[in-house]
Amino acid sequence: MTDTSTRPILRDLVPLSDPGGDSAGLRSEIAAALMRVVDSGSYILGPEVEAFEKRLAASVGVAEAVGVGSGTDALVIAMLGLGIGPGDEVITVSHTAGATVAAIRIVGAVPVLVDVEEQNYCIDPDKIEGAIGPRTHAVVAVHLYGHPAHMAAVGAVARQHGLAVIEDCAQAQASTIDGRQVGSFGEIGCFSFYPTKNLGAIGDGGALVTDDPAIADRVRKLRTYGWSKPQYAEFDNGRASRLDEIQAAILSVKLRQLADHVERRRNVARRYRAELAGLPLVLPSESAGTTHAYHLFVIRAEGRDALEAHLQANGIGTGRHYPWPAHRQPAFAAVARIPEPLTVTEKIAGEILSLPLFATISEAQIGRVVDAVRKFYR
Numbered sequence: 001m002t003d004t005s006t007r008p009i010l011r012d013l014v015p016l017s018d019p020g021g022d023s024a025g026l027r028s029e030i031a032a033a034l035m036r037v038v039d040s041g042s043y044i045l046g047p048e049v050e051a052f053e054k055r056l057a058a059s060v061g062v063a064e065a066v067g068v069g070s071g072t073d074a075l076v077i078a079m080l081g082l083g084i085g086p087g088d089e090v091i092t093v094s095h096t097a098g099a100t101v102a103a104i105r106i107v108g109a110v111p112v113l114v115d116v117e118e119q120n121y122c123i124d125p126d127k128i129e130g131a132i133g134p135r136t137h138a139v140v141a142v143h144l145y146g147h148p149a150h151m152a153a154v155g156a157v158a159r160q161h162g163l164a165v166i167e168d169c170a171q172a173q174a175s176t177i178d179g180r181q182v183g184s185f186g187e188i189g190c191f192s193f194y195p196t197k198n199l200g201a202i203g204d205g206g207a208l209v210t211d212d213p214a215i216a217d218r219v220r221k222l223r224t225y226g227w228s229k230p231q232y233a234e235f236d237n238g239r240a241s242r243l244d245e246i247q248a249a250i251l252s253v254k255l256r257q258l259a260d261h262v263e264r265r266r267n268v269a270r271r272y273r274a275e276l277a278g279l280p281l282v283l284p285s286e287s288a289g290t291t292h293a294y295h296l297f298v299i300r301a302e303g304r305d306a307l308e309a310h311l312q313a314n315g316i317g318t319g320r321h322y323p324w325p326a327h328r329q330p331a332f333a334a335v336a337r338i339p340e341p342l343t344v345t346e347k348i349a350g351e352i353l354s355l356p357l358f359a360t361i362s363e364a365q366i367g368r369v370v371d372a373v374r375k376f377y378r
Contacts, residue, residue: 014356014365016317019195022261024200026253030202033249043245045224051209052248055255056191059174062209067243068223071170071192074206075103076142078188080237081208081219082164084109084137089337091131092140093123094325095345099324100142100168101336111336112136113327118344120287121298125153129161131339138164143172143182145321146198146265146293147286148286151177151185154313159271167192170206173198174262175293176301183209188219193243193251198265198295199258201247249357261359265294266367268357272297275370279377282351296321300351307376308353314372319354 023030037048049067057065067072086108092100094113102112114127121144128139139158142150151167158165165186167277172182173191178329183189193205208219218235226238269292273283282300286292298321301307308318325345326332356369 010161013315013317014368015358016204016319016354016356016360018358018360019148019200019202022200022358023254024269025360026257029253032135032249033253034246037245037249040245044177045242046245048245048248048252049243052243052252052255055252055336056207057209057344059258060181060189060209062106062184062189062212063211065209066216066217066223067240067248068206068208069243070204071190071194071197071206072099072103072106073223073239073241074190074192074208075100075168075291075341077164077219077222077239077241078166078190078208079103079107079138080222080235080239081215082138082166084185085237086163087135087307088138089136089273090135090138090140091128091136092168093142093144093345094320094327094336094338094342095121095348096142096144096168096326097170097172098326098329098332100140101332104140105332105335109137110135111326111332113338113339115342115344116144116348117150118348119208119285120147120149121348122149124344125150127340128154128157131337131338132163133159135313136163137159138165138166140168141186142168143175145284145298146172146175146295147284148172148175148177148182148290148292150287151182155185170197171195171295172293173295174258174291176291178289184211187212188215191330193247193351198262198293199251199254200262203244203247205243205251207243217300253270262293264359265357266292268361269294271366272355272357276373279373282371294357296354297357298352298354300348301353304351304353307373310376311355311369313373314368314375316369316372317356320352320353323349 150378170192228234
């Protein structure tokens with residue numbers, strides 16, 4: 001799920017994200033990892049990928065992890081691994097990055113779009129049952145902005161109707177529900193390592209995680225042409241989508257720092273919430289029993305466009321996540337099924353605004369953001 005630009009950072013700008021800055025403190029370790037791969041002569045599906053997959057699975061608390069080329073590929077291969085194909089239906093939300101819905105279309109399935117909960121912007125479990133039809137095979141629960149979806153309720157509905165659950169964890173690496181990490185609740189969890197993510201590569205990458213060894217075996221084959229052994233295709237819908245050795249080596253370095261970086265993000269979010277309290281804004285909240293990973297700090301404001309223009313004029317980077325819900329985009333509007341009005345989705349689309357948040361943001365930068373927002377309301 002590609003969500004922000006990776007253009008060079010301007011010196012006088014407080015950027016929305018800073019993947020280069022987040023990696024700078026690990027420069028020597030990353031350089032050593034790069035040279036280790038270069039010297040090894042093993043560049044595709046070698047020891048670095050295997051080691052990272054084991055570390056990622058242990059981090060999430062599942063049995064298996066499978067590295068692939070991107071977060072979108074993870075979603076596509078997850079659906080293929082569950083046997084989802086043309087004409088099948090997959091329930092998900094319209095308020096998400098386009099990649100979630102695009103992945104459904106790539107496998108030929110029909111996206112069935114339901115509304116989100118207004119408190120956390122994740123799928124509303126109460127909307128799932130009414131969206132189930134005879135061709136429904138799965139639910140994709142998106143943990144948006146870093147806040148977990150209500151997985152107990154989602155899972156209960158899915159089990160009752162025999163549906164698979166795929167977790168889109170692209171924005172929520174290291175967020176938890178009752179101490180358990182996202183990605184460990186459904187049949188498959190899907191992660192993105194796009195550079196701006198909480199666990200970001202220096203390039204692209206993704207992974208699937210699961211506790212089911214049969215699923216892990218299928219998706220490993222699907223990521224390499226459907227081969228069960230070299231040049232022998234067991235599946236006819238395989239891909240060429242492999243996490244490369246360089247990115248795996250870098251991600252192993254960064255995974256060791258993930259908990260610390262997420263806690264820094266949470267500290268920034270606490271300061272924002274404290275210092276922006278009392279303004280006519282809807283600030284992010286955390287549901288009971290969850291930890292928010294704060295991939296993004298998304299506020300809601302009436303007159304959002306004027307606030308955004310003011311912040312940009314003051315050198316504050318902003319984002320809209322997301323400016324167009326999937327059901328408003330031509331590529332998806334013509335093919336999606338929408339069982340009932342997307343009331344919350346429509347409401348928040350004109351109000352959401354992302355403020356700068358990254359692990360290495362400075363106190364001075366946070367102060368500039370807070371002062372600029374307060375100035376607008378004065």
